[in-house]
Amino acid sequence: MTLAQLAITVGLLCALGLVAGRIGLSAIPAYLLAGLLLGPNQPTATTLIQPSEVTDFVAEIGIVFLLFFLGLEFTLDRLLRSGRHLGRGGIIDLTVNLGLGLLVGAIAFGFSFAALVLGAAIYVSSSAITVKGLIDFRRLADDETDLVLAILVFEDLVIAFALGFVGGGGGELADTLSLVAKALAFITLALAASRWLRGPIDHVLARLPREMFLLATFAFLVGMAALADWLGLSEAIGALMAGIVLAETAARNEIEERFFSFRDVFAALFFFVFGLSIDLDALTSVGWLLVAAVAVTLVGKIAAGYLGGLAGGFTRRQGFNAGVALVAHGEFTVIIAQLAAGNPAIPRGDRADLVAFAGLYVLVTATIGVALMKESKALGRRLFARPTLRRGG
Amino acid sequence: MPVDLRETRLPGVGVKYGFRLGNGGRLAIILHNDGPREIYYFRRADDEEPRAVLRLDDDEARQLGAVIGGAYERPKIVEELEMALGNLLIEWVVVPDSSPGIGKTLAECGFRARTGITIIAILREPEPVTGAQPHHVIQRGDTLVTVGKAGQYAAFRRLLADGPLDPGPSPGAEPASQA
Numbered sequence: 227m228t229l230a231q232l233a234i235t236v237g238l239l240c241a242l243g244l245v246a247g248r249i250g251l252s253a254i255p256a257y258l259l260a261g262l263l264l265g266p267n268q269p270t271a272t273t274l275i276q277p278s279e280v281t282d283f284v285a286e287i288g289i290v291f292l293l294f295f296l297g298l299e300f301t302l303d304r305l306l307r308s309g310r311h312l313g314r315g316g317i318i319d320l321t322v323n324l325g326l327g328l329l330v331g332a333i334a335f336g337f338s339f340a341a342l343v344l345g346a347a348i349y350v351s352s353s354a355i356t357v358k359g360l361i362d363f364r365r366l367a368d369d370e371t372d373l374v375l376a377i378l379v380f381e382d383l384v385i386a387f388a389l390g391f392v393g394g395g396g397g398e399l400a401d402t403l404s405l406v407a408k409a410l411a412f413i414t415l416a417l418a419a420s421r422w423l424r425g426p427i428d429h430v431l432a433r434l435p436r437e438m439f440l441l442a443t444f445a446f447l448v449g450m451a452a453l454a455d456w457l458g459l460s461e462a463i464g465a466l467m468a469g470i471v472l473a474e475t476a477a478r479n480e481i482e483e484r485f486f487s488f489r490d491v492f493a494a495l496f497f498f499v500f501g502l503s504i505d506l507d508a509l510t511s512v513g514w515l516l517v518a519a520v521a522v523t524l525v526g527k528i529a530a531g532y533l534g535g536l537a538g539g540f541t542r543r544q545g546f547n548a549g550v551a552l553v554a555h556g557e558f559t560v561i562i563a564q565l566a567a568g569n570p571a572i573p574r575g576d577r578a579d580l581v582a583f584a585g586l587y588v589l590v591t592a593t594i595g596v597a598l599m600k601e602s603k604a605l606g607r608r609l610f611a612r613p614t615l616r617r618g619g
Numbered sequence: 620m621p622v623d624l625r626e627t628r629l630p631g632v633g634v635k636y637g638f639r640l641g642n643g644g645r646l647a648i649i650l651h652n653d654g655p656r657e658i659y660y661f662r663r664a665d666d667e668e669p670r671a672v673l674r675l676d677d678d679e680a681r682q683l684g685a686v687i688g689g690a691y692e693r694p695k696i697v698e699e700l701e702m703a704l705g706n707l708l709i710e711w712v713v714v715p716d717s718s719p720g721i722g723k724t725l726a727e728c729g730f731r732a733r734t735g736i737t738i739i740a741i742l743r744e745p746e747p748v749t750g751a752q753p754h755h756v757i758q759r760g761d762t763l764v765t766v767g768k769a770g771q772y773a774a775f776r777r778l779l780a781d782g783p784l785d786p787g788p789s790p791g792a793e794p795a796s797q798a
Binding site for chain 1 (some may be wrong): 630635668
């Protein structure tokens with residue numbers, strides 16, 4: 227990748243991101259689309275960038291930053307404060323959507339590890355797109371928004387766990403189970419460290435001059451990612467842990483502020499690089515899968531919001547709104563597919579299908595999801611009679 | 620005093636506060652983790668769409684909070700002056716944009732003759748009018764500094780907003796000693 231190519235790439239990311247923002251969409255599908263355009267697959271007329279070691283490395287840094295920021299938001303305190311909807315709503319969502327996802331996966335890939343990966347990719351909604359929609363469409367003041375956010379927190383938990391083995395599992399059952407155990411141990415250790423090491427970490431960070439603060443944090447982050455990689459877990463879980471360890475420190479806000487721009491740049495490049503490997507020709511093999519998965523997502527997510535809403539004492543309209551807000555899939559689906567693409571235990575053909583599927587699936591659900599969310603209140607008024615049960619305040 | 624102030628955490632977004640209003644409406648205030656505040660006003664508590672949404676950045680929100688909370692209410696010197704005035708009040712009254720008084724002189728409006736309220740100054744950009752005279756003309760955007768008794772202000776505000784209901788003293792009858 228030359229500097230000129232990088233300039234064109236970043237310029238296109240910015241332009242498409244702006245267009246997406248104009249029409250009310252998240253930037254994630256725009257970045258994927260940019261990768262699709264400039265990548266080696268169809269359309270070939272605009273091919274500019276070939277996937278290489280450089281692009282892979284940039285994507286890896288992107289994953290590291292995305293997961294680091296997820297980790298920074300990930301404190302025991304926050305989990306406890308997420309309130310009463312966390313368990314009930316989260317478990318309903320998990321049962322319905324992981325169940326449906328696994329069903330689609332089993333039909334596509336048989337009873338295999340790839341089916342599990344596909345199930346996870348279909349299960350997990352996009353926190354980034356949903357939260358942006360809630361803000362843009364002025365839903366933050368609505369009661370059902372609490373339910374939506376609690377479900378997203380629950381999904382984060384499940385995915386943190388899944389990231390531990392998606393990239394390396396799928397061989398011998400015992401190996402996969404040991405990976406799961408390692409991932410669990412890793413997350414527990416990180417949570418413990420965030421409790422007990424808070425003082426010493428703050429002590430060290432507070433004494434560092436500006437630049438060294440930045441470098442020390444970055445070294446810690448990449449070091450944790452490398453350590454996790456070395457242990458056979460994915461770099462993603464290492465980065466997540468680094469975030470969790472720092473989440474309760476006094477330096478957290480400063481770290482977030484300093485690294486926001488790094489995350490934004492590298493996350494954009496990560497989605498772009500993933501877009502490079504989307505092969506539209508694969509539509510012939512994943513076309514039906516895409517249609518089935520989108521249908522299942524619409525039904526499953528709306529049902530989960532609706533049922534979770536009724537269980538939580540909301541009206542039918544509010545439950546419908548909550549479900550629609552969860553339709554959009556994004557960053558986690560892409561991250562799961564990217565990690566699975568590097569997993570030698572999954573057959574080559576299945577990996578290619580997973581990548582093509584995840585890219586197109588995110589493009590479709592992110593678009594439909596946001597469009598539906600915008601109209602969900604009007605739709606709810608048509609579908610459901612004036613509710614009799616109201617929650618106050 | 621809203622007793623039902625509800626605080627809800629919005630994971631990844633911030634904190635939400637909500638309470639019902641005496642008129643049946645509802646307010647929700649969202650403090651975003653990254654600084655901005657949003658105020659949602661619902662005309663009725665169970666409305667699906669907010670009637671108004673106000674989005675403020677950190678500085679603006681603090682300014683608004685200080686004003687509403689009373690930190691900027693009145694300069695100290697005015698409070699002392701009020702004490703000296705006994706049961707007389709000094710009030711700042713903003714002229715509504717629809718006021719029929721706009722474009723008329725203070726004498727034509729006849730505030731003192733009709734309500735007993737005296738206008739002592741007019742605050743406007745760029746130069747305020749100190750020592751308002753009967754010939755001074757009210758302009759759009761003016762704030763009137765007034766002296767009067769508490770009971771007279773209701774009538775004064777009605778007159779300023781809607782104009783006279785009854786034919787009052789003829790124009791020019793306002794005594795020249797207005798200031």
